[in-house]
Amino acid sequence: MTELYGIANCDTVRKARRWLDEHGVAYRFHDYRKDGLSRDMLVLWVDRLGWETLLNRRGTTWRQLPEADRQGLDGERAIELMLLHPALIRRPLLSMTARSHLETGFSADRYSELFQ
Secondary structure, X not given: OEEEEEOOOOHHHHHHHHXXXXXXXXXXXXXXXXXXXXXXXXXXXXXXXXXXXXXXXOOHHHHHXXXXXXXXXXXXXXXXXXXXXXXXXXXXXXXXXXXXXXEEOOOHHHHHHHOO
């Protein structure tokens, strides 16, 4: 099973979804905002990828956080912030269960490698 996690109105998520659709890849889309996100799932991702990889520090949500929230981060604090503000999770996140593979971000070349 392939799942794509993200936010529906994110341009990068739209690109990833378009690529998957155009290449006939069956997947399920999970919108963080609409479908929610469990702490257990986020902890699993952090364990596999690292919180530094998952935390999106380039978006407006990050820039709008109070300075105190952005300072002195560790894994537990990052998880709490991502649960409170799902837009802080780098997107899209591609989960390929059959291969136990997680991939953040979107690159057409990388997706081509993954779905050969």
